Amino acid sequence: xxxxxxxxxxxxxxxxxxxxxxxxxxxxxxxxxxxxxxxxxxxxxxxxxxxxxxxxxxxxxxxxxxxxxxxxxxxxxxxxxxxxxxxxxxxxxxxxxxxxxxxxxxxxxxxxxxxxxxxxxxxxxxxxxxx
Amino acid sequence: xxxxxxxxxxxxxxxxxxxxxxxxxxxxxxxxxxxxxxxxxxxxxxxxxxxxxxxxxxxxxxxxxxxxxxxxxxxxxxxxxxxxxxxxxxxxxxxxxxxxxxxxxxxxxxxxxxxxxxxxxxxxxxxxxxxxxxxxxxxxxxxxxxxxxxxxxxxxxxxxxxxxxxxxxxxxxxxxxxxxxxxxxxxxxxxxxxxxxxxxxxxxxxxxxxxxxxxxxxxxxxxxxxxxxxxxxxxxxxxxxxxxxxxxxxxxxxxxxxxxxxxxxxxxxxxxxxxxxxxxxxxxxxxxxxxxxxxxxxxxxxxxxxxxxxxxxxxxxxxxxxxxxxxxxxxxxxxxxxxxxxxxxxxxx
Numbered sequence: 429x430x431x432x433x434x435x436x437x438x439x440x441x442x443x444x445x446x447x448x449x450x451x452x453x454x455x456x457x458x459x460x461x462x463x464x465x466x467x468x469x470x471x472x473x474x475x476x477x478x479x480x481x482x483x484x485x486x487x488x489x490x491x492x493x494x495x496x497x498x499x500x501x502x503x504x505x506x507x508x509x510x511x512x513x514x515x516x517x518x519x520x521x522x523x524x525x526x527x528x529x530x531x532x533x534x535x536x537x538x539x540x541x542x543x544x545x546x547x548x549x550x551x552x553x554x555x556x557x558x559x
Numbered sequence: 560x561x562x563x564x565x566x567x568x569x570x571x572x573x574x575x576x577x578x579x580x581x582x583x584x585x586x587x588x589x590x591x592x593x594x595x596x597x598x599x600x601x602x603x604x605x606x607x608x609x610x611x612x613x614x615x616x617x618x619x620x621x622x623x624x625x626x627x628x629x630x631x632x633x634x635x636x637x638x639x640x641x642x643x644x645x646x647x648x649x650x651x652x653x654x655x656x657x658x659x660x661x662x663x664x665x666x667x668x669x670x671x672x673x674x675x676x677x678x679x680x681x682x683x684x685x686x687x688x689x690x691x692x693x694x695x696x697x698x699x700x701x702x703x704x705x706x707x708x709x710x711x712x713x714x715x716x717x718x719x720x721x722x723x724x725x726x727x728x729x730x731x732x733x734x735x736x737x738x739x740x741x742x743x744x745x746x747x748x749x750x751x752x753x754x755x756x757x758x759x760x761x762x763x764x765x766x767x768x769x770x771x772x773x774x775x776x777x778x779x780x781x782x783x784x785x786x787x788x789x790x791x792x793x794x795x796x797x798x799x800x801x802x803x804x805x806x807x808x809x810x811x812x813x814x815x816x817x818x819x820x821x822x823x824x825x826x827x828x829x830x831x832x833x834x835x836x837x838x839x840x841x842x843x844x845x846x847x848x849x850x851x852x853x854x855x856x857x858x859x860x861x862x863x864x865x866x867x868x869x870x871x872x873x874x875x876x877x878x879x880x881x882x883x884x885x886x887x888x889x890x891x892x893x894x895x896x897x898x899x900x901x902x903x904x905x906x907x908x
Contacts, residue, residue, distance in 0.1 A: 443655075443656065443658060499606050521573075535616065536612050536615040536616055536619070536656055537605070537607040537608060537612050538607040538612060539607070548609075550611060550652060550656070553607070
């Protein structure tokens with residue numbers, strides 16, 4: 429990942445910043461400037477997601493992409509946030525404990541880094557919400 | 560002017576390694592070590608955790624507990640001896656991740672195990688002068704101990720964030736005063752670019768920890784004209800279980816006063832988080848009106864003492880974020896191989 433590309437989406441990656449249409453109530457993650465339902469009549473505002481949701485589906489990665497080899501096996505899931513939008517994220521912890529419908533909450537973790545000299549990319553992952 | 564703690568938050572990674580497991584590898588006697596160190600196991604960061612992620616989690620926990628607008632934070636100072644970048648402040652990452660940017664000042668602190676309390680003092684100064692409304696002071700570490708070194712048995716991971724403010728109705732604890740004692744003592748250091756710290760043998764105990772802790776503690780009690788009996792609780796920096804117990808005894812504090820804050824036995828020495836973790840665990844159970852005496856120690860060397868009185872507000876905010884006891888229950892144990900991987904002790908060519 430390039431440094432500018434990461435920096436541009438810092439708000440979304442760190443704090444789940446998205447948008448919300450005040451006209452129809454739709455939530456968007458990642459943020460959209462225009463509401464797909466209301467088009468030019470939409471009233472978009474910034475919205476910070478609560479960070480809670482549930483697993484819609486998941487897969488367990490055994491053969492990881494470069495930079496993630498150390499973490500296998502790990503669960504990669506599609507998570508439906510409580511406000512509605514879905515996103516893809518790693519579920520931290522034992523992949524055996526991940527199942528469809530699992531309640532999760534967001535945590536701040538390292539997403540990766542450009543080797544030993546490059547930037548460290550931080551952002552959001554999810555863990556089972558046991559509370 | 561009254562200055563104090565508006566909120567606090569702690570974070571401890573879920574992974575642990577037992578003293579037996581480290582001793583097994585190096586052929587040491589685990590029973591002698593456990594008795595000597597009074598530590599049973601230590602916390603280990605996940606593969607995707609470092610001092611910055613721990614600082615963010617602790618800070619977010621403090622914000623959840625305090626329930627104030629993060630844009631009020633005018634200063635973020637993170638103390639650590641394991642900042643992920645040599646150049647690029649951890650505090651900027653924290654400030655962004657808690658939604659406090661951009662109207663604030665930020666910097667990283669380093670003073671071995673007392674960088675967090677040094678950050679608290681800096682925030683007290685900024686808050687009391689009126690330069691900032693709220694200050695966020697954090698101590699967070701993923702500390703390093705070289706393989707087979709004595710430090711490997713205790714060097715742990717964790718962090719604590721304190722929000723410092725001056726609005727009396729908002730404070731969950733008043734900081735009555737602070738006092739520091741600092742000298743140039745070669746008890747512990749890590750050179751630039753080196754992965755593990757070194758310790759200066761005989762300087763570790765008496766000329767390092769005990770001299771600074773007792774002088775800072777006595778200095779503050781003299782300044783305030785207080786004595787150990789005036790306090791309900793006491794917290795001392797806990798590099799192991801023995802040092803804080805001995806320091807308490809030397810100063811005249813009882814076992815009961817230090818018991819709630821002695822978290823080192825189950826999580827090890829969280830370095831910049833260590834003393835503040837003891838304070839967080841004590842705040843988790845203190846009652847309004849209780850007085851807490853806290854003394855941090857950082858190698859190099861110096862001690863910061865604080866006299867703190869808990870207010871009624873503690874009851875309102877305490878349960879809004881996880882307590883230290885909740886954070887340290889249900890650990891996942893690692894063997895030495897997994898631990899070495901988590902700590903980056905295995906190097907790929």
